[in-house]
Amino acid sequence: MHTLQDCQGLDAQDPLRALRDLFTLPDGVIYLDGNSLGAMPAAAPARIAQATTAEWGQQLIRAWNTAGWFDMPQRIGNKIARLVGAGAGELVATDGTSVNLFKVLSAALTIAHETSPERRVVLSERSNFPTDLYIAEALCKERGYTLRLIEPEELVTALDQQVAVLMLTQVNYRTGAMHPMSQVNAIAHAAGALTVWDLAHSAGAVPVALKADGADFAIGCGYKYLNGGPGAPAFVWVHPRHAERFWQPLAGWWGHATPFDFTPDYRPAPGTQRYLCGTQPILSMVGLEVGVDTLLAAEPLGGMAALRSKSLALTDLFIELVEARCGGHGLSVVTPRDHARRGSQVSLSRQDGAYAIVQALIARGVIGDYRKGSGPRHPDILRFGFTPLYVGFEDVWNAVEHLRQVLLSGEWQRPEFNQAHAVT
Numbered sequence: 001m002h003t004l005q006d007c008q009g010l011d012a013q014d015p016l017r018a019l020r021d022l023f024t025l026p027d028g029v030i031y032l033d034g035n036s037l038g039a040m041p042a043a044a045p046a047r048i049a050q051a052t053t054a055e056w057g058q059q060l061i062r063a064w065n066t067a068g069w070f071d072m073p074q075r076i077g078n079k080i081a082r083l084v085g086a087g088a089g090e091l092v093a094t095d096g097t098s099v100n101l102f103k104v105l106s107a108a109l110t111i112a113h114e115t116s117p118e119r120r121v122v123l124s125e126r127s128n129f130p131t132d133l134y135i136a137e138a139l140c141k142e143r144g145y146t147l148r149l150i151e152p153e154e155l156v157t158a159l160d161q162q163v164a165v166l167m168l169t170q171v172n173y174r175t176g177a178m179h180p181m182s183q184v185n186a187i188a189h190a191a192g193a194l195t196v197w198d199l200a201h202s203a204g205a206v207p208v209a210l211k212a213d214g215a216d217f218a219i220g221c222g223y224k225y226l227n228g229g230p231g232a233p234a235f236v237w238v239h240p241r242h243a244e245r246f247w248q249p250l251a252g253w254w255g256h257a258t259p260f261d262f263t264p265d266y267r268p269a270p271g272t273q274r275y276l277c278g279t280q281p282i283l284s285m286v287g288l289e290v291g292v293d294t295l296l297a298a299e300p301l302g303g304m305a306a307l308r309s310k311s312l313a314l315t316d317l318f319i320e321l322v323e324a325r326c327g328g329h330g331l332s333v334v335t336p337r338d339h340a341r342r343g344s345q346v347s348l349s350r351q352d353g354a355y356a357i358v359q360a361l362i363a364r365g366v367i368g369d370y371r372k373g374s375g376p377r378h379p380d381i382l383r384f385g386f387t388p389l390y391v392g393f394e395d396v397w398n399a400v401e402h403l404r405q406v407l408l409s410g411e412w413q414r415p416e417f418n419q420a421h422a423v424t
């Protein structure tokens with residue numbers, strides 16, 4: 001078993017260690033919630049200040065051209081593309097994850113309908129993130145489709161002749177379990193369905209090869225592993241084979257071929273421009289670009305492959321230490337042990353007290369989060385995200401030591417740790 005000294009040694013040998021200096025983290029905090037809100041890049045405040053004072057403040061409306069505001073969705077999109085195995089000019093940063101899912105699922109249904117109008121089912125997982133299910137439910141209702149929800153092991157049998165689109169989140173937000181993207185695309189295509197992937201917990205967390213793995217559509221989140229800041233814009237990717245048939249359901253003027261002709265009729269722009277709707281949140285885009293740049297700073301050090309090796313080493317270590325040092329306290333590891341099936345988080349479950357244990361850890365400066373369960377198959381979860389850009393091996397040791405003390409002392413039972421907050 002690893003000792004504290006071993007963990008310190010692993011940090012000393014870690015080739016990615018210097019990347020931690022690209023972030024500002026408060027003293028005394030071990031941040032294990034980058035899967036929910038990525039940490040702040042140290043360069044973000046000055047860059048955002050520049051965008052307000054110098055660009056907005058001095059250049060005013062001229063900044064759309066002079067400060068490169070108008071091109072930001074494409075420019076940032078091309079950077080994100082490098083992280084998820086997409087080509088240049090295929091991906092844009094725009095809008096939010098939920099809104100982008102609506103656009104992409106709607107376009108996918110329209111494209112599927114052209115060749116197979118008899119297919120009337122959208123297939124997804126019961127444990128998918130709720131917004132994904134709500135968006136799909138609403139869209140299905142509006143367009144006369146059925147949303148069919150399954151457990152992951154039912155995938156092969158559920159992909160029948162009725163399925164138009166398979167919509168999955170690659171890494172499950174609760175359990176951290178990861179779908180093998182290439183295999184799932186192959187199964188879906190063999191069954192005649194298109195695939196829509198939500199990369200909220202994959203982009204910047206695990207190597208993704210959208211194009212090589214044959215995906216049809218993908219969206220992802222800007223404020224998790226991309227470190228774009230609270231509510232940062234999300235992204236949209238469409239395989240080039242569908243790009244010209246992508247019918248934007250939110251046909252706003254930023255998706256128009258010639259927005260500044262102000263014509264009364266809609267004509268979609270070529271390429272990724274048509275995935276946009278209206279004017280983009282530039283100050284938030286600025287934050288997103290800084291966040292994406294921190295990930296690209298790892299490219300000379302091995303990029304996503306190097307980040308992935310460290311992420312797996314961190315999650316392996318966390319699992320090992322929790323089992324060795326926190327045994328006998330009713331915790332179970334929910335996240336798959338198989339590397340090929342694990343994202344960049346470790347989820348633990350416990351019969352009771354999961355919320356209060358997380359609160360007690362946060363009071364000690366170990367920030368993870370809690371996700372409420374629903375029934376025996378989906379228990380309450382203590383969730384710990386490991387972002388290899390800024391989490392080290394000694395952090396893992398210390399986090400587990402705090403967890404051990406919280407359990408041993410029973411301090412989690414104190415009333416202040418058992419009061420629910422609006423955001424968990």
Ligand SMILES: *Cc1c(COP(=O)(O)O)cnc(C)c1O
Nearest residue numbers: 096097098129131169173198200
């Ligand atoms: C975080 C997350 C979202 C977030 O959607 P927003 O529109 O940004 O609120 C959506 N889907 C999944 C799978 C997520 O993990």
